Amino acid sequence: MKRLDLAFDTHKDRAAPAAAEARVALAQTGPVNLTGLTQDELAAFLVESGIAEPRQARMRADQIWGWMHKRGVTDFAAMSNIAKETRAALAERFVLNRPSILERRQSTDGVVKWLLGLSPGAEAETVFIPDVGRSGALCVSSQVGCTLTCRFCHTGTQPLVRNLTAGEIVAQCLIARDDLDEWTAEPDARRLSNIVFMGMGEPLYNLDAVARAIDILSHHEGLGISRRRITVSTSGVAPKIPELGARTGAMLAISLHAVEDGLRDELVPINRAYPIKDLMAAIRAYPGLSNARRVTFEYVMLKGVNDSPAEARALVRLLAGVPAKINLIPFNPWPGSPYECASPATIRTFADIVNRAGYASPIRTPRGRDILAACGQLRSESTKERASDRRRRERETAEG
Numbered sequence: 001m002k003r004l005d006l007a008f009d010t011h012k013d014r015a016a017p018a019a020a021e022a023r024v025a026l027a028q029t030g031p032v033n034l035t036g037l038t039q040d041e042l043a044a045f046l047v048e049s050g051i052a053e054p055r056q057a058r059m060r061a062d063q064i065w066g067w068m069h070k071r072g073v074t075d076f077a078a079m080s081n082i083a084k085e086t087r088a089a090l091a092e093r094f095v096l097n098r099p100s101i102l103e104r105r106q107s108t109d110g111v112v113k114w115l116l117g118l119s120p121g122a123e124a125e126t127v128f129i130p131d132v133g134r135s136g137a138l139c140v141s142s143q144v145g146c147t148l149t150c151r152f153c154h155t156g157t158q159p160l161v162r163n164l165t166a167g168e169i170v171a172q173c174l175i176a177r178d179d180l181d182e183w184t185a186e187p188d189a190r191r192l193s194n195i196v197f198m199g200m201g202e203p204l205y206n207l208d209a210v211a212r213a214i215d216i217l218s219h220h221e222g223l224g225i226s227r228r229r230i231t232v233s234t235s236g237v238a239p240k241i242p243e244l245g246a247r248t249g250a251m252l253a254i255s256l257h258a259v260e261d262g263l264r265d266e267l268v269p270i271n272r273a274y275p276i277k278d279l280m281a282a283i284r285a286y287p288g289l290s291n292a293r294r295v296t297f298e299y300v301m302l303k304g305v306n307d308s309p310a311e312a313r314a315l316v317r318l319l320a321g322v323p324a325k326i327n328l329i330p331f332n333p334w335p336g337s338p339y340e341c342a343s344p345a346t347i348r349t350f351a352d353i354v355n356r357a358g359y360a361s362p363i364r365t366p367r368g369r370d371i372l373a374a375c376g377q378l379r380s381e382s383t384k385e386r387a388s389d390r391r392r393r394e395r396e397t398a399e400g
């Protein structure tokens with residue numbers, strides 16, 4: 001299956017590059033997957049494939065797009081307001097495929113985790129966490145693996161395989177809606193209300209695809225997830241932070257974890273390129289920052305590493321004047337991780353200091369611990385299983 005990775009800037013004129021991309025994709029053999037296209041791009045594909053005249057292409061694209069994003073339809077035959085011959089022509093040239101679900105695990109606390117097969121050798125995780133945001137948050141991946149090596153993060157032990165396309169990011173949300181059976185639910189009754197880019201990868205190293213995906217996910221004629229309910233978390237790619245805000249209007253989260261450069265260099269090595277001073281300057285330049293649009297600072301609590309009262313007080317000083325909320329995250333250990341989780345009492349003391357300074361500092365409840373909830377763990381396990389299967393097959397072949 002062809003992957004469509006349209007790289008042009010969504011803020012510029014889209015018609016000409018969309019037509020060019022459509023011509024390239026259609027010139028290849030096999031059906032083209034339309035998941036992840038904007039309505040303008042979809043219209044260009046309809047024109048270039050000869051399925052719609054230019055003057056009716058946008059109307060037709062809107063119909064198809066609505067079926068895809070409002071109803072979750074994956075079969076053109078179900079699009080009852082489109083003529084039968086047109087549906088047949090669409091099915092000949094196009095598909096509406098989702099990535100395959102390689103594994104699904106559900107925790108006793110309601111967390112659901114999917115391991116998705118995007119293309120050969122490219123697997124990514126998506127996690128639904130109930131009771132976060134208005135009703136529940138979907139944690140999506142933006143890369144397979146990661147180039148960064150945050151010490152506490154399991155994904156940081158996996159090399160980067162590739163960036164996800166916008167379509168693959170959007171598809172994570174479509175799969176969750178399928179699985180949660182939410183296509184026909186009233187908007188207020190839906191459990192998936194928020195999206196957080198906190199899965200595998202550094203979103204700001206794949207900003208074009210992330211921005212395109214947010215345009216699609218937030219579109220009022222589609223999934224309609226408000227940009228205020230979409231949060232992008234970065235490890236601190238400072239030069240891209242204001243651009244993220246300008247292009248997406250999404251909420252910002254910072255994976256902070258330390259309040260001075262020496263320790264942050266160790267825990268979040270990108271800090272060596274963009275130290276805390278540069279990071280804070282970029283955060284202060286984030287468009288639209290206010291008490292109604294606060295930055296979330298993520299702070300993983302590591303025993304004896306970053307959990308002292310002095311560090312809590314330094315955190316308060318560092319954030320002075322920034323509309324902020326601090327999420328304290330009890331560390332979720334994974335096999336081979338060099339850290340332990342801070343004790344509940346230490347975390348409470350830390351939270352009290354930050355709270356007394358006027359910042360909301362919720363302690364995140366550990367979720368999904370029974371289903372390999374550390375980011376990247378399920379993918380590692382699946383890769384290990386494949387390797388052991390391969391070794392077993394090789395042994396069996398050798399034994400004849």
Ligand code: SF4
Nearest residue numbers: 146148150153156201
């Ligand atoms: S925390 Fe994010 S940026 Fe850091 S290694 Fe993990 S996935 Fe990559």
